[in-house]
Amino acid sequence: MTTRIDCQERDARDPLAALRDQFDLPQGVIYLDGNSLGARPRAALARAQHVIAQEWGHDLIRSWNTAGWFDLPRRLGDRLAPLIGAAAGEVVITDTTSVNLFKALAAALRMQAGDPQRAARRVLVTERSNFPTDIYMAQGLSSWLERGYTVRLVDSVEELPQAISDDTAVVMLTHVNYRTGYQHDMAATSALAHARGALIVWDLAHSAGAVPVDLHAGGADLAVGCTYKYLNGGPGAPAFIWVPTRHQARFQQPLSGWWGHAAPFAMTPHFTATDGIGRALCGTQPVVSLAMVECGLDVFAQTTMDAIRAKSLALTDLFIALVEQRCAAHPLALVTPRAHALRGSQVSFSHPHGYAVMAALIARGVIGDYREPAIMRFGFTPLYTSYADVWDAVEILRDILDRQAYDVHAKRDAVT
């Protein structure tokens, strides 16, 4: 049986252990919610102070040039690119995941509409279990395109092959499911979509910085994702959009603001999209929130996604094993796949009183979160989660369950 000493020994051998010092983590907290809001890189505070005091306060308007504010979406996109198998000039960090998904879906539909062989396709396929805003954005876009698109919601991964047919314009999937932690086989699913004549848009919200992603090898057509989860960019930090070089000339999106213009400061009254990834931009970006994204990326630059993945699987394997050993008497059911290839960097367990148990965990300093129905989510972030953290979290969970030390009438908070 594994002991806490075993866990401490694994921490002593962990090549990523030193990176934890680059994060500001509060005393008395085991933070297992980096899949929702990543912890704060220590450097983020100084970076923000510099942007606010020097670049904004002192240099004022000149910082658009001298501090490179205008180039931030592209420059930081280039730094993110290696984590997702993208090339330089294929990613910008900008706007929100929802807004970027709108751009990507609209562009994909237009690419299909421009192909005489595919112009009649009128269906977007996604999963009913996808993160809701992804479904909502697809519904919003569909309802505004008067040619009459519909969003087809698939109930299980097994049904995807039947659901993607010759009526399908675009498949839109989140690579790692926010609730279950299930990871799609990107290459196989992209190939399936392409074989049926569809384009595929991937949402990497729970993948970027969490699991190795190779968008090119995975056959993705377009992708979006989030920087404030595993990438530790800060609360609500701007999201990203990836447009591969091969699709850039055909990429047209309706949010055609001045930052996507070929000559934004020529102030001409007609929109002409710039070449390259810049055409995915729209309006002026929130510089302070955007600049801090770099501090998270700086930590990733000190390791590799393979090293992160190895530790992620070790942490999630350990958590599953310990919960199943030490909490075996309780009605916990593993929701996340056991197979490594199908697992992201989180573990979800259901429990009939999942919300109440999670509230009790949080009160004891073990911060995960809760998602309907009855699911407790635990995110494992190898940059700052230790094996001893896993042990301690399970012990606190066991204690709460053994003593029934949770309030079954706990009322759900507005947000978490």
Added chain:
Amino acid sequence: MTTRIDCQERDARDPLAALRDQFDLPQGVIYLDGNSLGARPRAALARAQHVIAQEWGHDLIRSWNTAGWFDLPRRLGDRLAPLIGAAAGEVVITDTTSVNLFKALAAALRMQAGDPQRAARRVLVTERSNFPTDIYMAQGLSSWLERGYTVRLVDSVEELPQAISDDTAVVMLTHVNYRTGYQHDMAATSALAHARGALIVWDLAHSAGAVPVDLHAGGADLAVGCTYKYLNGGPGAPAFIWVPTRHQARFQQPLSGWWGHAAPFAMTPHFTATDGIGRALCGTQPVVSLAMVECGLDVFAQTTMDAIRAKSLALTDLFIALVEQRCAAHPLALVTPRAHALRGSQVSFSHPHGYAVMAALIARGVIGDYREPAIMRFGFTPLYTSYADVWDAVEILRDILDRQAYDVHAKRDAVT
């Protein structure tokens, strides 16, 4: 003739003079570009530090509830509302001006399409001299609505009455022109649009915090605007959108993300818009940049828009008079209207070597900016601009012009 001592005496009597201390302004700079990027409220640094270190770093995911992050767009919108004649529950601070304009235009077109009397209208009217991204967003939206909308560009204010006709679905105007400083008569123009059966969307980018605005009395249907200019919210700070209570039930926009859902954490797979202004929201907002917007609003809460307007007109009158007196020998032409009712809070002069002269001014610490063609812009921000600043700026301009101390071959920077 006015002297510098006269200006200093006016500063001594200025009821707003004390507010200047609430801004961090660099030594040796006369900042006349607050119409592009407002100066930094001193409080913004501490506010950002608190959000980053305490709310993000220490409280982590809990801050969505405990620090009210989720409510920031509405709470700060309510604080902005009085500056633009809006009611509580009618404004949210979110996304970018471009994105908010897309929402507003789409919603206005849908309102018209839902009215049998007006459903055949297919034209959006705006000015050729409008800020380009406004035109681009209208063009982008139009090109994606397959019923075939067109954007009609009007060449002068005088042509507006002819251009707004029974084919016009929506009129979209920027209240104060970014280049000339011309201010539209909101009430008269709104009444004209309504008389012709059109809805009117106002962009307040150069109005909010600059001139008194009363959206309700002005007959506006929808409005958007910017927080990083006169409102001093910080570089690229999130923008705002106003939907009056009377239109909220009919307000539908295509960027239907989870923040606009009636029950965002129920995670249902179908979009149902929330009641009220929340339906103008889309995705997760950049919390640090958003939170700092409040520091600018805190300064406005210490005075009134009437007091700000009185000083703004005094500053711009003084600048015009001094330039025309002291630089009379040079080919400067006033672009901004002399009539108070037609003027925003900036003064633009054209000069054949406008770019080079502005570059020389900036090198001497007088920071305005340049806009094609040949226009030097000077923004006057009564919260932190003094009468002596105006005198000194004009003296430096006079010196540069008298000595021809500018490089006619100066090459234009990428951005400013």
